[in-house]
Amino acid sequence: MNKKGIFNRRNFIKTSAIGIAGLGIPGKGSLLYGETEETTSSFPKIKKLNTLGRTGFKASDIGLGTSRAFDVPILNALLDAGINYIDTAESYGRGSSERNIGKAIEGRDRKSLFITTKLHLKEDSTAEEIEKKFNKCRDRLKTEYIDCLMIHGASSIGVIKNKGFHTAVKKLKSEGKLRFTGVSNHGARFGRSEDVMEEVLMGAVNDGRFDILLIVYNFLKTDPGEKIMAAAKKKNIAITIMKSNPIGRYYDMKERIEKLKEDGKEVDQRTLNYFNRLQETADRSETFIKKHNLQNSDEIRDAALQFVMNNPNVNVLNLAFRSFDDIEKMLSLSGSNLTRNKQKQLEKYAEGAADLYCRHACGICEQSCPENIPVNTILRYNHYFETNGSEKYAMEKYANLSGAKADVCNNCPGHCEATCPYNLPVKGLLQLADRNLCLV
Numbered sequence: 544m545n546k547k548g549i550f551n552r553r554n555f556i557k558t559s560a561i562g563i564a565g566l567g568i569p570g571k572g573s574l575l576y577g578e579t580e581e582t583t584s585s586f587p588k589i590k591k592l593n594t595l596g597r598t599g600f601k602a603s604d605i606g607l608g609t610s611r612a613f614d615v616p617i618l619n620a621l622l623d624a625g626i627n628y629i630d631t632a633e634s635y636g637r638g639s640s641e642r643n644i645g646k647a648i649e650g651r652d653r654k655s656l657f658i659t660t661k662l663h664l665k666e667d668s669t670a671e672e673i674e675k676k677f678n679k680c681r682d683r684l685k686t687e688y689i690d691c692l693m694i695h696g697a698s699s700i701g702v703i704k705n706k707g708f709h710t711a712v713k714k715l716k717s718e719g720k721l722r723f724t725g726v727s728n729h730g731a732r733f734g735r736s737e738d739v740m741e742e743v744l745m746g747a748v749n750d751g752r753f754d755i756l757l758i759v760y761n762f763l764k765t766d767p768g769e770k771i772m773a774a775a776k777k778k779n780i781a782i783t784i785m786k787s788n789p790i791g792r793y794y795d796m797k798e799r800i801e802k803l804k805e806d807g808k809e810v811d812q813r814t815l816n817y818f819n820r821l822q823e824t825a826d827r828s829e830t831f832i833k834k835h836n837l838q839n840s841d842e843i844r845d846a847a848l849q850f851v852m853n854n855p856n857v858n859v860l861n862l863a864f865r866s867f868d869d870i871e872k873m874l875s876l877s878g879s880n881l882t883r884n885k886q887k888q889l890e891k892y893a894e895g896a897a898d899l900y901c902r903h904a905c906g907i908c909e910q911s912c913p914e915n916i917p918v919n920t921i922l923r924y925n926h927y928f929e930t931n932g933s934e935k936y937a938m939e940k941y942a943n944l945s946g947a948k949a950d951v952c953n954n955c956p957g958h959c960e961a962t963c964p965y966n967l968p969v970k971g972l973l974q975l976a977d978r979n980l981c982l983v
């Protein structure tokens with residue numbers, strides 16, 4: 544059977560129940576679906592396991608990030624391929640991410656899997672509230688215990704010190720319902736009212752009670768990730784990674800700028816100057832993209848992911864798999880190395896297109912915005928829209944964002960641009976983001 548024949552939805556549903564050879568990770572058994580070894584041998588498999596810090600668990604180098612609720616057959620296929628680290632959250636898909644994982648892990652050897660879920664907390668969340676929410680996660684996941692409970696997007700040092708959280712954790716651990724704790728952070732949602740990623744995560748490391756961190760790290764955004772990793776290593780705290788692919792969809796940016804102009808909004812000279820600057824940057828990026836044949840950006844994306852996985856302080860790289868095609872392409876990166884040639888390609892990309900990427904967990908320019916626009920958060924949502932293909936999710940997030948949105952940028956001289964250390968044409972990027980993300 545050729546690969547094309549295998550990677551269709553119907554066959555995938557059948558093959559997703561097959562166990563993985565070599566790593567001792569059991570599937571649900573071929574009897575259930577009646578597949579053959581010949582079929583399963585065509586799937587990429589996890590090739591490397593890393594010790595997950597002080598937890599001691601041997602985790603697959605690629606983990607499953609589930610910010611969207613993936614179909615159960617996709618989850619089954621990934622687990623059968625050897626992924627044994629699952630990252631989810633109460634809020635992902637409003638609980639359906641956890642529910643689908645619960646279905647996929649049913650009947651599997653629970654001890655062979657490491658499941659992390661997350662809860663959004665406030666500084667004054669009580670132990671009772673946390674315990675109640677945690678038990679709902681456990682119900683949705685259909686599991687007696689959860690391996691790690693993370694504070695989701697911890698917004699301040701106060702949140703990680705929350706007494707209610709630590710009281711609830713102590714109780715849940717004593718009841719055998721929870722094993723470890725962690726913290727995630729991808730930057731302040733509202734720069735002026737929250738602590739920055741570095742402060743929160745270094746605070747979690749120094750606190751000493753957390754076992755796993757989920758942090759932003761990619762080849763265009765190495766700080767403060769590397770500093771946090773070095774500090775975490777000294778305490779044997781495990782590092783898991785998100786936002787590992789900063790490659791943007793720049794190849795059709797010129798077209799999108801034109802569409803924005805055609806929207807009928809009044810475009811004054813000052814605004815036109817911004818678009819010209821944005822277009823200049825887009826032209827430069829387009830030249831790079833054509834020269835390196837990156838219309839299909841798989842190659843550069845793979846190099847970006849390998850950059851992360853090759854850092855010895857990274858334990859698990861969480862990836863989202865949107866399709867069966869993604870599984871075939873991205874799982875084959877397990878255990879692979881970034882070659883010198885690919886490293887050079889990343890360096891060239893950084894020269895050619897990096898000044899259109901708003902660094903995750905940055906937020907520096909937000910202090911200069913008179914309208915208090917959460918620039919970094921809006922451009923992150925736009926990244927979900929453009930790069931991750933999560934259009935609906937990104938639009939919902941934008942719609943739910945409180946306060947002023949990027950439509951106010953149309954009437955602003957763009958104070959934020961002068962303070963961006965990466966020289967991004969911020970105003971134009973925000974206008975494009977607003978056009979993408981608006982529901983109307």
Ligand code: SF4
Pocket residue numbers: 911912913914915916918949951952955956957958959960969970973
């Ligand atoms: S363009 Fe103006 S309103 Fe928009 S983020 Fe920048 S400073 Fe704020």
Ligand code: SF4
Pocket residue numbers: 900901902905906907908909918919922962963964965966967969
């Ligand atoms: S636009 Fe620049 S300064 Fe503002 S958040 Fe993005 S990278 Fe940071």
